Each structure stands twice: as C-alpha cells, then as structure tokens.
Amino acid sequence: MASDSPPPTxxxxxxxxxxxxxxxxxxxTDYGAPRVDKSKPWNEEAHKACEPLLPPPAKPQPADPAQVTAAQKESACLRxxxxxxxxxxxxxxxQIDERRGTPEQWTALKRDHIDALKKCRPER
Incomplete structure (x- = not known):
C-alpha cells in the first residue's frame, strides 16, 4: 500500500x-513505522526510560483559519x-495536544462519548 508518509527515521x-x-x-503502520499499541495499558516507566531517545517533534505546519475555527468549535462543543x-x-x-489529558481520558472519550463525538465532529 502506497503512503505519503516518510519512512521511519x-x-x-x-x-x-x-x-x-x-x-x-x-x-x-502500513509503511513500516513503529508505533505504541494504544490498546495496551500505558507504561510510564518505560516511556521515561526511553525519553532521551525520543526524536524531536516535526515542525508544525500552520493550518488555515477555517481549520483553526473548526477545531475551536469542536473543542467547545465537546466540553x-x-x-x-x-x-x-x-x-x-x-492540532489537539494529546498530552493534555490522560490515556484513560482519551480511551473513555472514544468509548463513553460516541454521541458527543458524532455531534461535534459531523464531517468525520
């Protein structure tokens, strides 16, 4: 399967x-990039031990004003x-910083707030 994503560094x-x-x-992933299996419990000790190896984040790309406005409306709607x-x-x-919120909160969002997600993310 072809991907626009670069190969893992x-x-x-x-x-x-x-x-x-x-x-x-x-x-x-389909293009061979390693990822943490988010269906498994978070291992804080492992992440802290490996943190020095964590690659720097990619330079963020600015979004157009309509995307920013839509994301702001989605956040307000979910709250x-x-x-x-x-x-x-x-x-x-x-972009939403997924470090704001615990892994348990993100899991609960997808499990317990399906109706809110459908209401606040109608285009997805």
Missing amino acids: AEEIAYHDCLKKQGVAIVY AEGVSWYPDPDPVTA
Whole structure:
C-alpha cells in the first residue's frame, strides 16, 4: 500500500526498540513505522526510560483559519457535551495536544462519548 508518509527515521526506530525492550507492545503502520499499541495499558516507566531517545517533534505546519475555527468549535462543543477536560486546539496548527489529558481520558472519550463525538465532529 502506497503512503505519503516518510519512512521511519533511525531515531524513531531506536526509541521504539527501547520501548519494546522495556515491555511496551509495538505495532507497525502500513509503511513500516513503529508505533505504541494504544490498546495496551500505558507504561510510564518505560516511556521515561526511553525519553532521551525520543526524536524531536516535526515542525508544525500552520493550518488555515477555517481549520483553526473548526477545531475551536469542536473543542467547545465537546466540553459543552460533558467532556470537561478536552483541550483547546493549538491556535496556529489547529492540532489537539494529546498530552493534555490522560490515556484513560482519551480511551473513555472514544468509548463513553460516541454521541458527543458524532455531534461535534459531523464531517468525520
């Protein structure tokens, strides 16, 4: 399957190899990039141990104003629907920082707030 995603970097591979040695379940994308298996419990000790190997984040790409506005409306809508912890998007990139919120909160969002997600993300 073709992908526009670049192949994994040596840093990504080293970081995920470290996590794997620490007992973290790793899955691979269609284009071979290693990722943490989010269906498994979070292992804070492993992530802290491997943090020095974590590659620097990619430089964020600015979103157009319509995307920023849509992301802001989505965040406000989800909070109004009872997801009080849901963060505001980045005002430049429109991205949600998933470090704001625990892995348990993100899992619960997808499990317990399906109706809110459908209401607040009608185009998805």
